[in-house]
Amino acid sequence: MQTGYADHLNLLCDMGELISVLRDSDDIHMFLDQTVALVARHLKAQVCSIYLYDESAERLVLRATMGLRAEAVGVVSMAAGEGLVGRVFDSLQPLCTGECRIHPDYLYFSEAGEDQLLSFLAVPIHRGAVRIGVLVVQHEQADSFGDMDVRALRATASQLGSALENARLLLSLGGGAEGSAGLFQARTPSLSLVRGKAASPGCAMGPALILGMHRCDILRDEAEPERSGGMACFHAALDKTLAELNALQERFARRLPESASLIFTAHFMMLKDPSFRRRIEEKINLGLSPMAAVRAAAGHYIAIFASSSHAYIREKVSDIEDLACRLLRNLKPGEGKDAEGVKNGGIALAGELFPSDVLKLVSEDVTGIVLVSGGLTSHVAILCRSLQIPLVIVEESGVLRIPEGTPLLVDGAAGNLYVRPDDSIREPFVRTQAAWSAAESFTGTMSxxxxxxxxxxxxxxxxxxxxxxxxxxxxxxxxxxGLYRSEFPFLIRSAFPTETEQYQVYRRLFAAMPDRVVTIRTLDAGGEKVLSHVDSAGESNPELGLRSIRFSLLHRDVFEAQIRAILRAAEGSVCPRIMFPMISSLDEFREARSIVYDCMTALEKEGISYHSAPQIGMMVELPAALELIEDFAEEADFFSIGTNDLVQYMLAVDRSNPRVAHYYQPWHPSVLRALARIGKAGRAAGVDVSVCGEMAHEPALIPFLLGVGIRTLSLDPQFMPAVQQQIQTMDLREAEEHARELLGMSSIASVASYIGVEKRA
Structure with missing residues (x-):
């Protein structure tokens, strides 16, 4: 885990640019934000923070961070000698520990969000005897930092100390004492391009809507004046909160049927839980105001869930916070309307969002979202991708100080945020959107x-x-x-959806296409599709862990509920198909198929109508299945090639890992020969073979797919017009000759040159 010598050398060279960065900026916050991002990247740290000493308050204050909660900036502070950071500042000596929480000087700050962090390395920032602050890096993995990291970080801090001293001088020129005093006050950052992580593709332009860094201040601020109100006030707030949640849920039941009865389950259960309500009522009877009672009850549950060793229980903390904030807003005079009111349209900027927030923003026509924290596999990212809302996750906390109404452009494909984009930036995106609109309009003229x-x-x-x-x-x-991904109802809720809930979703799917093929892939959980209510702790490599059909076969009750829902919903459908993901052996396929038959028998005995003859097929995406493909062709009704995973597993490459992504090459000769073998086995046995991965819409690869006999392509609807146009210009005999040429090649370079793609080796 420890970083290499080359990384440290690059870090020191890049830190030499700090002075010029500062010289070109009049904003110390922007400078600090860029610094922590730079240090974290080179030391491969999940968190990097800068604490600066406030002489007037005689405390070290967190002034910039990448990885901790944005709302902790300016809030978390400690005296010299207090905690690990204070000890480093006081002693002017570095401190490196592999498990910081067992260190005797460890000091916990709940608002920082560092519960999962173990490794801790801090070095002092000083100029001779003048103490300036502390530079900290952290990581979830124990013992992540070594002696080389300590030396690199000390050298970095030395250069940073000089830069900060110059910053004080430059920013105080012409401002005297007033300029110095205002050095750490919030200022509007001079941002133009902020690079982040692409979490949901698409492009959106609009005015900035600041949702704020302190969305839960109302939960933590116990000093604010409160109206007593008593028990009647609390019960009125309960009723109002229930009504709000019901209205929000009904709105999304119409737009997003998969969300019906699922999104706010935890909220409703808490509101209806007698112990939760009783705890609040008891505190009101003891003399606490309703707001104080709600805070106390929420704090009690948050503490219990946050301390759990199970990730799926810890995740419930956000549900409690969300519910408590709603109750408090409805208890505070005039707060509810302002807190809930978001202007229609625009780009939402936030330090933190709950899934329910995303749904509400979508209902109010927000066209893009920028977060300063969060993971690419979080529920927020998954929701945005499913709802086709561009989402970018950035490390630049300064975006939260962008003035409301500032023109923004979000590029969800590249992970960029443009602030006040000029015509040269906007025009290419306008052309891209026009092209997509034209492609969609062409759907009406398709054959x-x-x-x-x-x-x-x-x-x-x-x-x-x-x-x-x-x-x-x-x-x-x-x-x-060709592929209905059935994960969504599982991903967005805190428990498995029931058979009835799934039936309602699948029934609408079959009803929309009663006379056509409808293929439902059974639950493909695991890997990057993490279920919050399933404890997956302990899987060091989830892509090779308990995922897909393995998960379903282990949790037979969950699997049976889904199969029964599919069979019931498919009644009357012309061609329903059930498809199992990640099949690696005939034994797995047979076991899964036998469960389908068992479900039919059970439904028959119960007198419940169902489809008695669905086609049963499988995804082909593992090398193990490839070696048995002729045997599978004797038993499966159809194959669907998941080229994304097939390439990943054949080439042993995680395409989401930027260090090896260039090895992900769908045109690798081994991949092409595997596809040809699958197509041949399907034709010989009369089994339909389709391709449902990204290769199905890649122009350079479509001739090969058709050339090896594949006659069914399954792709996202927006790609269909272009793919149909391409196929209409092709001659299949030429495609077959094209495929023979490619299958005779044994090097990546020769294939890449022949099909006209850039070699990634």
Whole structure:
């Protein structure tokens, strides 16, 4: 885990640019934010923070961070000698520990959000005997930092100390004492381009809507004046909160059927829990105001859940905070309306969001979101991707000080935020959006079926994540659903959806396409699709862990509920298909298929109507399945090749890892030969073979897929017009010759050159 010598050398060279960065800026906050991001990147730290000494208050104050909660900036502080940071400041000696929480000087700050962090390295920032502050890096993994990291960070702090001394001088020029005193006050950052992480693709332009760094201040601020109100006030707030949640849920039941009865389950259960209400009522009877009683009860539950060793229990803390904030806003005069009111349209900027916040923002037509914290696999990111809302996650906390109404452009594909973009920035994005709109409008002119130039028949199916995407699939003339990803109702809730809840979703899917193929992939949990209510702790490599069909077979009750829901919902459908993901052996396939048959038998005995003859197939995405493909072709009704995972597992490369992403090459000769073998096995056994991964819409690879005999492509609806146009210009005999040429090549370079793609090696 410890970083290498080259990384440290690069760090020191880059730190030499700090002076010029500061010289070009009049904002110390911008400088500090860029510094912590730079240090964290080079030391491969999950957290980097700068604490500066406030002489007037005689305390070290957190002034910049990448990784801790944004609202902790300016709030977390300690005296010299207090805690690990204070000890480093007082002694002017570095401190490195592999498990900071067992250190005798460890000091816990709940507002910082550092519960999972173990490794801790801090060095003093000083100029001779003048103490300036402390530079800290942290990591969840124990013993992440070594002697080389200590030396690199000390050298960095030395250069940083000089820069900060110059910063005080530069920013106080012409300002005297007033300029110096205002050095650490919030200022509007001079930002133009903020680079972050792409969490949800798409482009959005609009005015900035600041949701604020302190969205839960009302939960923590116990000093504010309160109206007593008594028990009647509390009960009125309960009723109002229930009404708000019901209205919000109904709104999304219409727009997002998968969310019906799922999103606010935890909120409703807490409101209806007698012990939760009783705890608040008891404190009111003891003389506390309703707001104080709500805070005390919420704090009690938060402390219990936050201390759990199970991740899925700790995650419930956000639900409690969300609910408590809603109750408090409804208890505080005039607060509820202001807190809930968000202007329609625009780009939302926030330090923290709950899933319910995302849904409400979408309902009010917010077109893009920028977060200063969060993970790419978080529920917020998943929701945004499913709802097609561009989301960028940045480390630059200064974006939260951008004035309301400032023109912004969010590029969710590249992970960039543009502040006050000029015409040269806006025009390419306007053209891109126009192209997408034109592509969608072309769906109305698409042919009902797809044929090659020489009369070859190709079927285009749609990949669907949400029911809201079905109308576009129909407008795109999709001949069926080749892949319905059934994870969404599982991902957005705090418990498994019931059979009835799933039935309602699947029934609407089959009803929308009663005379076409509809393929439902059973739950593909695990890997990057983490279920919050399942404790996956202990899996050091979740991509190779308990995921997909392994999870379903282990949790048979969950699997049976889903299969029963599919069978019931498919009644009357012409061609329902059940597809198992990540199959690695005939034994797995047979066991999963037998559970389908068992569910049919149970439904028959219960007198419940169901579809008695669904096609049962499998995803082909593991090398193990490839080696048995001819045997699988004798038993499966259809194959669907998940090229994304097939490439990943064949080449042993995680394409989300930037250090090895260039090894992810779908045109690798081994991948092409694997696809040809699957196609051949399917044709020999009369089994339909489709491709449902990204290769299905890659122009450079479509001729090869058709050339090896694949006649069904399943893709996102927006790609269908372009793919149909390409196929209509192709001659399948030429495609077959093209495929033979490629299959005769054994090097990546030769294939890449032949199909006209850039070699990534």
């Amino acid at each position: 009902e079926s797809t044929w090659s130039r020489d009369g070859g028949r190709v079927r285009l199916f749609a990949n669907i994540n949400l029911l809201s995407e079905v109308p576009l699939a129909i407008r795109s003339r999709a001949e069926g659903i």
